[in-house]
Amino acid sequence: MSGDDKSTVPNGTRAGTVEDPILVALAGQPNVGKSTIFNLLTGLNQHVGNWPGKTVERKEGVFQYKGTVYKLVDLPGTYSLTANSAEEVITREFIIRERPDVVLALVDAAILERSLYLISELLPLPSPVIIGLNMIDVAEQEGIKIEPEVLQAALGVTVVPMVATKNVGVREMVDQVDLLVHDGDGYQPKMPEIRADHREVLDEIEVLLDGCVPEPYSQDWVALKLLEGDREITTMMQGCMSEEQWDQVHQVLRAHDDALVAVASGRYEWIGRMIRAAVTKPKAGQIGLTERLDRWATHPFWGLAILAGILAVIFGLTYTVGAPLQDLMDTFLVSGLQDLARTWLGGAPGWLADLVVNGIIGGAGAMLTFLPILVIFFAVMAVLEDVGYLARAAYVMDGFMHLMGLHGKSFLPLFLGFGCNVPGVLGTRVIESRRARLLTILLAPLVPCTARMGVIAFLAPAFFGRAATLVSWGLVMLALVVLAVSGVLINRLVFRSQRAAFIMELPLYHVPNGRTVGLLVWQRSIEFLQKAGAVILPISIGVWALSVLPGGDVEDSFLAHIGRWMEPVGSLLGFDWRLMVALLTSFIAKENSIATLGVLFSVEEGAGLAETMAATFSPATGLAFLVVQMLFVPCVATVAAVRQETRSWRWTLFNVAFLLIVSWAAGAIVYRLAIWGGL
Amino acid sequence: MSDEERTCLEEMPAPHTVASDSVPLDSLLTGEQGVVVEMAGGRRLLCRMTSLGFTPGAEVTVVQNFGRGPLIALVRDVRIALGRGEAAKIYVRKDAP
Numbered sequence: 001m002s003g004d005d006k007s008t009v010p011n012g013t014r015a016g017t018v019e020d021p022i023l024v025a026l027a028g029q030p031n032v033g034k035s036t037i038f039n040l041l042t043g044l045n046q047h048v049g050n051w052p053g054k055t056v057e058r059k060e061g062v063f064q065y066k067g068t069v070y071k072l073v074d075l076p077g078t079y080s081l082t083a084n085s086a087e088e089v090i091t092r093e094f095i096i097r098e099r100p101d102v103v104l105a106l107v108d109a110a111i112l113e114r115s116l117y118l119i120s121e122l123l124p125l126p127s128p129v130i131i132g133l134n135m136i137d138v139a140e141q142e143g144i145k146i147e148p149e150v151l152q153a154a155l156g157v158t159v160v161p162m163v164a165t166k167n168v169g170v171r172e173m174v175d176q177v178d179l180l181v182h183d184g185d186g187y188q189p190k191m192p193e194i195r196a197d198h199r200e201v202l203d204e205i206e207v208l209l210d211g212c213v214p215e216p217y218s219q220d221w222v223a224l225k226l227l228e229g230d231r232e233i234t235t236m237m238q239g240c241m242s243e244e245q246w247d248q249v250h251q252v253l254r255a256h257d258d259a260l261v262a263v264a265s266g267r268y269e270w271i272g273r274m275i276r277a278a279v280t281k282p283k284a285g286q287i288g289l290t291e292r293l294d295r296w297a298t299h300p301f302w303g304l305a306i307l308a309g310i311l312a313v314i315f316g317l318t319y320t321v322g323a324p325l326q327d328l329m330d331t332f333l334v335s336g337l338q339d340l341a342r343t344w345l346g347g348a349p350g351w352l353a354d355l356v357v358n359g360i361i362g363g364a365g366a367m368l369t370f371l372p373i374l375v376i377f378f379a380v381m382a383v384l385e386d387v388g389y390l391a392r393a394a395y396v397m398d399g400f401m402h403l404m405g406l407h408g409k410s411f412l413p414l415f416l417g418f419g420c421n422v423p424g425v426l427g428t429r430v431i432e433s434r435r436a437r438l439l440t441i442l443l444a445p446l447v448p449c450t451a452r453m454g455v456i457a458f459l460a461p462a463f464f465g466r467a468a469t470l471v472s473w474g475l476v477m478l479a480l481v482v483l484a485v486s487g488v489l490i491n492r493l494v495f496r497s498q499r500a501a502f503i504m505e506l507p508l509y510h511v512p513n514g515r516t517v518g519l520l521v522w523q524r525s526i527e528f529l530q531k532a533g534a535v536i537l538p539i540s541i542g543v544w545a546l547s548v549l550p551g552g553d554v555e556d557s558f559l560a561h562i563g564r565w566m567e568p569v570g571s572l573l574g575f576d577w578r579l580m581v582a583l584l585t586s587f588i589a590k591e592n593s594i595a596t597l598g599v600l601f602s603v604e605e606g607a608g609l610a611e612t613m614a615a616t617f618s619p620a621t622g623l624a625f626l627v628v629q630m631l632f633v634p635c636v637a638t639v640a641a642v643r644q645e646t647r648s649w650r651w652t653l654f655n656v657a658f659l660l661i662v663s664w665a666a667g668a669i670v671y672r673l674a675i676w677g678g679l
Numbered sequence: 680m681s682d683e684e685r686t687c688l689e690e691m692p693a694p695h696t697v698a699s700d701s702v703p704l705d706s707l708l709t710g711e712q713g714v715v716v717e718m719a720g721g722r723r724l725l726c727r728m729t730s731l732g733f734t735p736g737a738e739v740t741v742v743q744n745f746g747r748g749p750l751i752a753l754v755r756d757v758r759i760a761l762g763r764g765e766a767a768k769i770y771v772r773k774d775a776p
Binding site: 079080082084110111112113114117228229260261264265268281290291294298300391394395398399407408432501502503504505506 | 718720722723724725726727728729730731732734735736737742743745747748749751754755756757758759760761762764765
């Protein structure tokens with residue numbers, strides 16, 4: 001994070017105007033309903049980006065209340081604030097350096113004790129905290145009774161009971177923020193006490209640290225983090241102190257290197273004392289909804305059956321709802337626009353009309369038709385995540401993932417990859433182990449993304465008619481088998497069969513929130529359209545230009561020359577130069593193959609692209625093309641994500657070369673088999 | 680042994696003197712309860728475990744354990760899925776049935 005000059009601004013000096021809004025940070029453990037609150041307060045007035053230098057999503061938005069303007073920053077969900085992951089570092093660095101006027105800390109009322117662990121870490125930081133006691137309805141269903149006033153008195157921090165999904169208590173919470181910002185003198189939290197056996201050690205460390213702790217960190221906090229063995233802070237202090245000074249600190253720390261667990265226990269003891277009076281829990285034995293559902297969802301057999309069923313529903317929806325919509329858009333939107341442009345540009349020079357009709361509308365327009373399929377996929381994923389099912393999917397897939405030296409958590413990013421490989425690669429952040437993460441990243445591009453599925457859905461019916469569904473299914477299975485085999489091989493040969501730790505929360509099931517799901521789908525779709533505008537449009541114009549220059553004839557164009565030069569490699573699979581060019585441009589974006597073929601085949605008027613292709617190539621070539629398309633080098637966006645996440649060109653190039661070889665080998669084998677089989 | 684595990688072991692505090700009446704969590708059957716006595720593992724794993732609710736003194740119920748594959752434990756009202764290897768690093772004193 002950048003060392004902003006804002007860090008020196010003391011609390012409460014922001015004006016609360018558009019130019020100088022009150023800064024509010026939203027913090028909480030994962031699954032406490034942060035996004036619901038964030039969406040309720042900011043609506044569409046939000047901006048999604050990345051934290052500087054990190055691959056963690058940063059969401060911020062603006063809202064107004066009682067004439068004051070607030071800037072709300074959604075901090076990443078974290079269980080604690082010890083530097084184990086980028087999320088934890090981002091959260092604490094933001095609070096320490098940017099000094100938000102208020103930290104809105106959400107806790108889950110149904111699991112209050114564990115939820116408050118993060119609060120025990122937030123309170124010692126410089127910004128005042130307001131606690132949103134979310135999901136009191138779920139807690140009540142579970143028979144848990146909480147008295148917010150008692151909790152508030154114990155913690156010395158405002159506690160607002162709420163049910164974010166029903167918009168209950170959110171206004172009251174903002175009222176409390178307003179109150180705190182305009183009259184912050186009343187804020188006097190009860191700090192988590194340090195256990196007596198640690199107080200002495202901490203004092204000892206603090207004496208040694210005196211005068212060495214850099215701004216804006218507090219000495220207390222640094223000492224505690226050192227005792228916990230926090231790597232970031234340890235490295236920082238090592239850099240700030242002379243060798244002798246550090247040696248002394250190091251000796252004290254070594255004598256107490258088991259303090260981590262003891263410090264954590266101390267926090268839970270403090271939490272226990274804080275909530276004892278405020279919470280009444282039922283006697284164990286009551287069977288909740290989550291437990292009943294999990295008997296099926298996490299069962300070694302039924303859990304897998306349910307997961308398979310959900311996958312089947314997703315693909316079913318894609319084909320029964322998404323594909324026809326895509327056809328409709330193709331017929332009415334793309335062709336309609338092309339006709340319109342032709343008439344409209346009737347008087348303009350021929351090349352201009354050609355550029356607009358084939359280069360722009362034919363290329364980028366074709367990609368827009370993928371939107372219905374993407375929206376379906378985004379929506380299903382958002383619902384599954386909001387319900388809490390994804391963690392169960394990871395759990396039941398753990399055994400299978402073990403074959404590849406991975407564990408269940410790697411299943412989530414791979415599953416996300418079905419939508420688009422980029423979020424799949426970025427999603428590997430949930431995996432703590434570097435090695436497991438690297439392997440998952442390398443495998444992620446083998447998951448057939450919607451763009452590739454779109455290409456398959458477009459071409460398969462043309463070549464195989466009624467058997468198209470079977471062929472598509474077979475191609476997906478082929479990709480997954482190749483993924484599994486590659487996983488086993490890379491793990492055995494490159495990583496020598498190591499294994500990573502698997503520990504994750506299975507959140508309570510929730511009824512999905514329409515607003516949260518809707519906004520997520522909206523954001524992802526916008527992202528896709530922006531990508532379409534920024535990347536695909538110039539590329540399709542470029543491909544168009546290469547296809548008409550220098551003479552205006554495709555057959556003699558630069559593109560044809562490139563394709564012909566590479567044709568010998570393609571002839572192994574029965575490809576001609578046009579298919580080679582289509583594959584080349586699919587490196588920019590998978591769906592480009594269709595756009596490129598659209599441009600290259602536009603000479604033949606009358607028949608649709610799919611029919612023209614089926615008439616030009618044999619089914620064996622068609623099948624080989626689909627296989628290569630399925631397993632080919634990932635698109636440039638995915639390669640960029642792989643580079644960014646692995647932070648290594650070596651691994652990125654390894655990945656690209658590996659997929660190039662695998663796709664070509666698989667394509668050649670399938671082509672020979674198909675010819676042998678009489679296709 | 681893997682690099683990762685090796686670094687974990689190096690980071691580990693001095694050899695544990697685990698109380699004789701404690702057993703690893705993965706040996707508890709579905710429905711059995713216990714109290715955490717001791718935890719082993721590298722700093723990262725320990726940090727993960729404690730922030731998810733496992734600390735000495737915490738009550739644990741095994742919600743699902745099929746004898747192979749990962750298991751589910753209930754700790755501080757939260758359901759946590761753990762691999763067998765991770766569960767074996769948490770020692771508990773089993774409650775009398």
